[in-house]
Amino acid sequence: MSTAESIPMRSFRVLTGVVLITWLVLPLIPLAIWSFARGWFYPDLLPKTWTLRAWEYAMSDTAGVLDSLWLTIGISLAATVLSILVGVPAGRALGMYKFRGKEIVELMILAPTIVPGIAVVLGIHSVFISMGLNNTVWGVILVHLIPTLPYMVLVMSGIFANYDPAFEAQARSLGASPLKTFWYVTLPAIRPGIIVGGLFAFLVSWSQYILTLLIGGGRVETLPLLLFNFATAGRNDITGAIGMIYILPGIIILLLTAKHLSGRSGAVGGFGQI
Amino acid sequence: MTHVSIKELTKVYPGATTPSLDRLSLEIPTGELTALLGPSGCGKTTTMKMIAGLLEPTSGDVTFDGRSVLRDKPEDRGVVMVFQNYLLFPYMSVADNVGFGLKMRKKDPAEIKRRVGEMLELVKLPDLGDRKPSALSGGQQQRVALARALIVQPNVLLLDEPLSNLDAHLRFEMRDLIRSLQQEMGITTIFVTHDQEEAVVLADRVALILDGQMKQYDRADVFYKRPIDEATARFFGGHNFIPGTSDGHVFDCALGKLSLPEGATTGAGKLTFRPENVRIGAGPDAQNALTSTIAEVIYLGTQTRLKLRVGETEVDAVVNPNEIESYAVGDTLPIHLPSATLWVI
Numbered sequence: 001m002s003t004a005e006s007i008p009m010r011s012f013r014v015l016t017g018v019v020l021i022t023w024l025v026l027p028l029i030p031l032a033i034w035s036f037a038r039g040w041f042y043p044d045l046l047p048k049t050w051t052l053r054a055w056e057y058a059m060s061d062t063a064g065v066l067d068s069l070w071l072t073i074g075i076s077l078a079a080t081v082l083s084i085l086v087g088v089p090a091g092r093a094l095g096m097y098k099f100r101g102k103e104i105v106e107l108m109i110l111a112p113t114i115v116p117g118i119a120v121v122l123g124i125h126s127v128f129i130s131m132g133l134n135n136t137v138w139g140v141i142l143v144h145l146i147p148t149l150p151y152m153v154l155v156m157s158g159i160f161a162n163y164d165p166a167f168e169a170q171a172r173s174l175g176a177s178p179l180k181t182f183w184y185v186t187l188p189a190i191r192p193g194i195i196v197g198g199l200f201a202f203l204v205s206w207s208q209y210i211l212t213l214l215i216g217g218g219r220v221e222t223l224p225l226l227l228f229n230f231a232t233a234g235r236n237d238i239t240g241a242i243g244m245i246y247i248l249p250g251i252i253i254l255l256l257t258a259k260h261l262s263g264r265s266g267a268v269g270g271f272g273q274i
Numbered sequence: 275m276t277h278v279s280i281k282e283l284t285k286v287y288p289g290a291t292t293p294s295l296d297r298l299s300l301e302i303p304t305g306e307l308t309a310l311l312g313p314s315g316c317g318k319t320t321t322m323k324m325i326a327g328l329l330e331p332t333s334g335d336v337t338f339d340g341r342s343v344l345r346d347k348p349e350d351r352g353v354v355m356v357f358q359n360y361l362l363f364p365y366m367s368v369a370d371n372v373g374f375g376l377k378m379r380k381k382d383p384a385e386i387k388r389r390v391g392e393m394l395e396l397v398k399l400p401d402l403g404d405r406k407p408s409a410l411s412g413g414q415q416q417r418v419a420l421a422r423a424l425i426v427q428p429n430v431l432l433l434d435e436p437l438s439n440l441d442a443h444l445r446f447e448m449r450d451l452i453r454s455l456q457q458e459m460g461i462t463t464i465f466v467t468h469d470q471e472e473a474v475v476l477a478d479r480v481a482l483i484l485d486g487q488m489k490q491y492d493r494a495d496v497f498y499k500r501p502i503d504e505a506t507a508r509f510f511g512g513h514n515f516i517p518g519t520s521d522g523h524v525f526d527c528a529l530g531k532l533s534l535p536e537g538a539t540t541g542a543g544k545l546t547f548r549p550e551n552v553r554i555g556a557g558p559d560a561q562n563a564l565t566s567t568i569a570e571v572i573y574l575g576t577q578t579r580l581k582l583r584v585g586e587t588e589v590d591a592v593v594n595p596n597e598i599e600s601y602a603v604g605d606t607l608p609i610h611l612p613s614a615t616l617w618v619i
Contacts, residue, residue: 169328170361172348175378175426184374188365 035240091156
């Protein structure tokens with residue numbers, strides 16, 4: 001950070017910080033308070049009595065929060081791995097090669113970020129029913145790829161646009177097989193993209209609601225679905241506790257990728273400095 | 275250790291109408307250092323990539339010791355290519371870069387370590403093994419790239435513009451290093467360059483490629499003494515081309531009747547001679563003696579170029595720069611052209 005920063009620049013930074021914190025962190029505070037409150041009513045500034053009841057319930061077997069947590073982690077991990085497997089080659093094709101119809105392919109891949117998922121998922125639902133994929137975890141994982149892939153492909157095509165394939169030719173010439181070339185030469189070069197894109201994919205999958213609800217048919221109950229149930233039932237205390245659990249991966253991932261997103265290198269190394 | 279032979283090698287890139295390389299044939303004897311010389315885009319890097327197996331030829335063949343290698347994968351050919359921009363793997367240390375080829379050949383880590391040490395010693399970078407390539411200068415990077423290629427003891431070594439990215443003072447150092455390592459290890463080596471000087475100082479033999487076709491393949495000095503045509507002579511800095519007719523012994527042209535060396539071609543053609551072979555003075559036996567007028571004197575530091583007029587014909591000559599005071603525009607200057615230095619194309 002430069003020490004010779006002008007005063008307006010400095011106050012602008014402080015202002016941005018304040019706005020961001022107000023926006024991102026403040027809404028979470030009532031959520032946290034609610035999870036420890038036994039009733040919290042206007043005009044009290046803080047709840048009159050504090051309790052761990054909501055947390056006890058959330059952690060108990062009857063609530064199914066933990067089962068749901070593991071299921072959500074599993075679905076998001078699977079969707080992430082599949083996104084990487086599809087996104088890396090797709091990103092390479094889009095980032096490195098010129099081919100006929102490239103613009104159309106790019107548009108199709110980005111379309112899910114523009115078109116509402118619900119418009120697409122109704123059609124997919126009937127296809128999945130005929131394939132027996134509705135109401136299954138695999139069906140949910142597959143449908144999560146619709147919103148996760150655009151992020152993965154976009155990040156990877158950016159990485160590959162700045163990638164020099166001559167390094168691969170050099171490795172082959174030095175005696176590396178195609179597989180070893182990928183492992184020793186290509187992978188280290190694209191690793192930051194895989195990490196950032198993968199974490200994005202994980203978070204996008206993690207926060208899916210409509211797609212999971214429709215394809216899972218209510219039988220695949222991920223954390224957002226569970227959260228919604230308690231929220232609509234008016235159980236603010238339990239909603240608060242589950243909500244706290246729910247936002248945890250987002251915070252961890254934000255800390256992990258902060259360095260990368262700010263343009264400094266060292267994919268996961270940044271964690272140690274926080 | 276490998277005799278490389280290229281037969282009618284042709285490459286037409288998809289969508290291109292003219293071939294990038296048109297039926298190139300070349301014999302590169304075992305252990306020789308050969309330059310593929312030509313302007314950028316003449317197809318020389320294309321040729322290299324096809325020898326290395328990184329590019330598939332449209333037609334033609336590449337054989338090593340008589341055996342076609344076109345079906346061999348690049349990693350199985352025993353050919354290592356050193357690219358112009360060195361392409362050191364940025365995520366690996368210098369030592370890991372140099373040892374890469376041995377690691378791919380599943381050598382024992384202790385042996386790799388020992389041979390990497392030896393190799394870095396050989397390219398005079400013994401203490402830089404732990405550095406990252408980005409911490410090295412251009413010349414050091416090139417030496418690491420060379421070490422990385424030589425450590426696998428390739429049958430054929432390909433170098434892409436090996437001296438062009440180096441400062442003038444490093445070029446001779448690198449030239450000597452490449453030359454001595456190549457001689458020591460006896461590796462058949464092919465390098466491409468657009469710089470005739472680079473080709474001349476480094477190579478045993480030079481193949482000149484213009485417009486995708488081979489013009490001439492010879493020892494370097496032949497390109498100066500016996501160029502095959504005007505384009506070849508011009509590529510090597512030739513300036514004097516005087517039209518006329520030859521009967522095999524005498525060339526009849528605007529300069530008069532000049533006697534030719536043995537073996538000159540007959541019929542209509544152009545007389546060519548190097549500017550540095552134009553001698554000042556009438557000469558001992560007055561053979562091919564001419565009288566010229568100085569039209570221009572150009573000082574070039576290590577030499578002085580004179581533009582002379584013989585009648586209506588312009589003749590380029592090069593003289594010692596220390597004698598620049600003795601030449602003035604408008605002076606009459608007797609010159610002669612030793613017949614051994616003349617050539618008809």
